[in-house]
Amino acid sequence: MNELEPGLNHHPIDVPAALRDLRARAERRALVTHSLAPDASPEMHRLVQDLQTHQIELEMQYEELLLAQATAEASRAQYVDLYDFAPVGYCTLAPDSTLTQLNLQACQLLGLVRQQLLGRRLALFVVPSYRHQFAEFVERIQQHQARQVLAVEMRHYDGNILFVRLEGVAIPDVGGNQLCRLALIDITEQRQARRELELSERRFRILFDQSQDGMLLMRDNRFVDCNPATLRLLGLIEKSQLIGQHAAAFSPERQPDGQLSFTLAQQYWEHALRWGHARFEWCRYRSNGEQFWEDVLLTAIPETDGHVVHASWRDITAEKESPRLMRESEEQLQMALTASEAGVWTIEYVTSEITWNERARSICGQPEAPSPAPLQFLQQAIHPDDREAVAAHLHRAATEEVPLDLEHRLIWPDGSIRYVSAFGKVMRELGRPTRFVGLMRDITTRRVAEEELGYKNRLLSHILQNLPIILSQIKPDGHFLSVEGEGLRRIGIQDNELVGHSLTDAFPSLAKPANELLSGRAVRFLDRAEYEGKPVFFLNYGFFDALRQQAVLLGIDVTESEEQREKLQAEKEFTKRLLDNTIDCVIALDTDLRVTAWNNRVAAVMGQPEAEVLGLPFENALPGMAEDPEIRDLVHRALAGEPVAYANWPWRHQPIIMDLNVIPLHQQGVLSGVLILARDVTERNALQAEATRLKLRQQQEVLSAILTTQEEERRRISESLHNGVGQLLYATRLNLENLPSTEQTRTSLHLLSEAIRATRDISFELTPSILEDFGLELALRELVKRIPAHSLTIDLNLSGLEKPLPRSLETTVYRSVQELLNNVMKHAGAQEVFVQVAREDGQVHVSVEDDGRGFEAEVIDPAKGIGLAGIRTRVGLLGGTFAVQSRPGQGTSITLTFPVS
Numbered sequence: 001m002n003e004l005e006p007g008l009n010h011h012p013i014d015v016p017a018a019l020r021d022l023r024a025r026a027e028r029r030a031l032v033t034h035s036l037a038p039d040a041s042p043e044m045h046r047l048v049q050d051l052q053t054h055q056i057e058l059e060m061q062y063e064e065l066l067l068a069q070a071t072a073e074a075s076r077a078q079y080v081d082l083y084d085f086a087p088v089g090y091c092t093l094a095p096d097s098t099l100t101q102l103n104l105q106a107c108q109l110l111g112l113v114r115q116q117l118l119g120r121r122l123a124l125f126v127v128p129s130y131r132h133q134f135a136e137f138v139e140r141i142q143q144h145q146a147r148q149v150l151a152v153e154m155r156h157y158d159g160n161i162l163f164v165r166l167e168g169v170a171i172p173d174v175g176g177n178q179l180c181r182l183a184l185i186d187i188t189e190q191r192q193a194r195r196e197l198e199l200s201e202r203r204f205r206i207l208f209d210q211s212q213d214g215m216l217l218m219r220d221n222r223f224v225d226c227n228p229a230t231l232r233l234l235g236l237i238e239k240s241q242l243i244g245q246h247a248a249a250f251s252p253e254r255q256p257d258g259q260l261s262f263t264l265a266q267q268y269w270e271h272a273l274r275w276g277h278a279r280f281e282w283c284r285y286r287s288n289g290e291q292f293w294e295d296v297l298l299t300a301i302p303e304t305d306g307h308v309v310h311a312s313w314r315d316i317t318a319e320k321e322s323p324r325l326m327r328e329s330e331e332q333l334q335m336a337l338t339a340s341e342a343g344v345w346t347i348e349y350v351t352s353e354i355t356w357n358e359r360a361r362s363i364c365g366q367p368e369a370p371s372p373a374p375l376q377f378l379q380q381a382i383h384p385d386d387r388e389a390v391a392a393h394l395h396r397a398a399t400e401e402v403p404l405d406l407e408h409r410l411i412w413p414d415g416s417i418r419y420v421s422a423f424g425k426v427m428r429e430l431g432r433p434t435r436f437v438g439l440m441r442d443i444t445t446r447r448v449a450e451e452e453l454g455y456k457n458r459l460l461s462h463i464l465q466n467l468p469i470i471l472s473q474i475k476p477d478g479h480f481l482s483v484e485g486e487g488l489r490r491i492g493i494q495d496n497e498l499v500g501h502s503l504t505d506a507f508p509s510l511a512k513p514a515n516e517l518l519s520g521r522a523v524r525f526l527d528r529a530e531y532e533g534k535p536v537f538f539l540n541y542g543f544f545d546a547l548r549q550q551a552v553l554l555g556i557d558v559t560e561s562e563e564q565r566e567k568l569q570a571e572k573e574f575t576k577r578l579l580d581n582t583i584d585c586v587i588a589l590d591t592d593l594r595v596t597a598w599n600n601r602v603a604a605v606m607g608q609p610e611a612e613v614l615g616l617p618f619e620n621a622l623p624g625m626a627e628d629p630e631i632r633d634l635v636h637r638a639l640a641g642e643p644v645a646y647a648n649w650p651w652r653h654q655p656i657i658m659d660l661n662v663i664p665l666h667q668q669g670v671l672s673g674v675l676i677l678a679r680d681v682t683e684r685n686a687l688q689a690e691a692t693r694l695k696l697r698q699q700q701e702v703l704s705a706i707l708t709t710q711e712e713e714r715r716r717i718s719e720s721l722h723n724g725v726g727q728l729l730y731a732t733r734l735n736l737e738n739l740p741s742t743e744q745t746r747t748s749l750h751l752l753s754e755a756i757r758a759t760r761d762i763s764f765e766l767t768p769s770i771l772e773d774f775g776l777e778l779a780l781r782e783l784v785k786r787i788p789a790h791s792l793t794i795d796l797n798l799s800g801l802e803k804p805l806p807r808s809l810e811t812t813v814y815r816s817v818q819e820l821l822n823n824v825m826k827h828a829g830a831q832e833v834f835v836q837v838a839r840e841d842g843q844v845h846v847s848v849e850d851d852g853r854g855f856e857a858e859v860i861d862p863a864k865g866i867g868l869a870g871i872r873t874r875v876g877l878l879g880g881t882f883a884v885q886s887r888p889g890q891g892t893s894i895t896l897t898f899p900v901s
Contacts, residue, residue: 068578089108091182110154208227214226215313234286248265251284280296344356354372365413382410406421425437464485465486467487470554476550481499524541536559537558589618639674641671643664662677780837796836833851
């Protein structure tokens with residue numbers, strides 16, 4: 001196909017302007033802003049607003065992408081309809097000659113459905129003797145980039161042999177490989193007809209050349225060919241001595257009956273042309289002057305450009321002298337009838353019987369019929385619709401003494417219909433008809449061919465009148481003989497309006513292809529014209545008919561398909577630019593998980609351009625994703641029709657984190673693959689992590705301040721109890737001890753001792769000075785010692801606490817253990833408790849396990865002192881973890897873990 005003419009205005013899309021417009025629309029839609037902390041910085045507000053705008057941009061881009069995809073799919077569906085239902089077989093071959101695409105007509109030619117043909121080698125359907133030519137044909141297409149034509153024998157899947165004309169051109173695919181696009185045209189019937197014609201001509205030539213009688217071919221009553229017997233009959237040496245001579249050549253000026261030889265020869269010629277044959281006796285001279293008689297049989301052979309007459313000469317000089325020669329002449333006549341494939345039949349009017357030879361019986365479809373036979377045999381064989389006409393012609397031949405010349409139909413015993421040509425004449429005796437003698441020939445093949453030709457002419461006329469096609473016949477000098485078709489109306493021209501005009505004058509843009517066409521080469525090109533200011537495209541195919549010395553040019557209006565192709569190309573380019581400029585990684589896979597699309601973002605991440613990965617399996621193109629079983633599961637779920645997502649997926653081979661969306665793709669309602677959208681959220685996660693760390697640090701500082709304040713308040717209260725209340729109680733006890741010992745005094749001293757001990761315990765619990773003075777390990781041991789062994793057995797295990805911990809962490813661990821032991825003693829009803837505090841691998845692990853009554857771990861009562869909820873809060877503020885395992889009747893296990901910086 002030639003390139004389109006220049007002049008079309010292709011306005012490039014202003015991508016930056018389009019992106020700015022898209023962003024402005026996204027900002028208008030970004031009406032809701034996520035709430036932030038009141039003290040959030042303006043930079044944080046701007047960052048959140050930008051993220052929302054980017055999100056809406058992506059959503060709008062995705063909507064526009066879906067719209068473009070739907071439009072592209074509609075255009076593709078129109079192309080598929082035109083391609084699939086074309087009357088000519090079309091297919092596309094990969095570089096290894098396997099079928100990658102074919103339409104319905106090609107499937108019918110090969111005998112299999114499309115799914116069974118795709119991926120198979122077209123050469124498998126070529127007959128082995130033609131495969132070498134086919135391979136060279138494909139190689140020529142790939143090397144020369146020009147249209148190539150080849151006729152080969154192919155085998156249908158059911159075993160039937162087809163003769164197919166292949167026309168192919170090379171087209172590049174998106175990967176730069178050379179594909180072969182072929183048109184397959186079934187020419188089996190033309191091939192068989194040509195073979196039968198050639199066989200018939202060979203048979204005729206053999207009979208013609210080897211016949212012992214003189215055989216001649218005549219046109220315009222002049223000799224155009226003869227056989228060796230004719231030369232022997234005339235005593236000539238070469239055909240050139242006879243060819244071109246008139247039928248009266250080598251004859252006396254007048255025949256023995258006194259008629260001029262030239263005039264009589266013309267009469268016999270006209271009789272043969274009119275009735276199809278003429279038989280007569282003729283006197284002629286040999287080259288040495290010897291006179292002889294010949295029996296002449298002229299048989300007219302119709303042709304498209306006139307009539308050719310076959311003449312049979314038989315020397316009857318001796319027959320005039322001997323009955324034996326007459327019989328021989330009769331035998332030769334029979335041979336001539338056999339050669340002409342004519343059957344002889346005779347009707348005896350007296351007996352109403354028909355006498356017919358074997359050939360005549362075969363023509364009637366009754367080779368086993370008797371001869372003679374009742375006339376009913378022939379009457380029953382005549383088609384019912386033709387019997388009345390045949391009877392009328394026979395009656396006319398009998399009453400008006402005119403020869404019978406009729407074509408009619410016969411019905412064979414198997415029900416098939418045949419056409420015959422009947423010739424004959426009524427013989428009379430004493431003025432009364434006694435018999436009819438005639439010839440019949442089977443003309444079924446000719447009539448079928450004529451009907452087929454008529455049907456094709458009607459079909460062509462219908463096509464020209466109803467389809468946007470232009471059919472032109474052009475003289476060798478470039479002037480139109482005819483030009484017609486509905487396609488002319490697309491450019492404001494009526495049928496045959498251009499007859500007599502020059503092709504190049506009417507269409508100057510066709511000067512180059514017109515020269516190629518008129519020089520004898522077949523052409524195929526796309527032409528662009530303008531009508532009423534709009535472009536009109538015609539796909540033209542032309543060839544030169546050497547037999548008729550004229551060129552034939554067929555033009556098909558492909559304006560709509562060209563416009564759709566240009567629109568589809570523009571949409572494809574827009575979609576490609578859109579994909580390549582998005583910030584997301586876009587990967588498309590087919591149902592076999594092979595890459596079908598790969599935008600620039602993925603190419604930048606993977607370091608491979610799209611051309612290198614198209615068609616590769618998923619595991620080869622994206623090993624980092626394919627190796628992850630979770631990602632493989634997402635892809636297979638999408639292939640099952642379920643859209644899925646995966647947040648914060650770490651790319652194994654790249655230092656980035658992705659949010660993945662895996663979406664099923666559909667074409668015309670059928671799942672065609674999956675689309676993977678991957679957004680780099682590494683920076684976003686880093687910002688979120690930094691914000692979390694900042695917030696945790698702030699909370700830790702607040703907690704430290706709170707804990708410090710609490711501990712200071714506890715110390716103040718402890719000092720007040722120890723130095724104030726405790727000293728007063730001690731002084732009171734000393735005074736009581738100096739009083740006389742009485743029961744009342746002893747009771748008061750006991751109560752004072754208990755009060756002093758309780759004050760000391762409370763003071764110690766409020767501020768364990770040993771924690772500040774000697775560290776966490778001794779403080780915990782002292783805490784356990786202060787719990788009476790008879791009320792609770794405590795198994796304390798400490799490790800890794802030799803080095804001091806941060807003050808806030810030591811206080812939190814101590815207070816947590818203290819609270820947990822208090823809870824055990826107050827609520828658990830336990831007999832034994834196991835306490836472990838260990839520092840290892842940069843963490844402090846605290847575990848308190850009891851054998852008490854347990855509780856439902858999901859329910860924590862915040863009203864019980866500082867409680868488990870308070871411990872959970874303290875642990876969380878220090879970045880630690882809190883875990884509870886408990887069931888009623890099965891004890892309780894509480895585990896705390898703190899990071900050590």
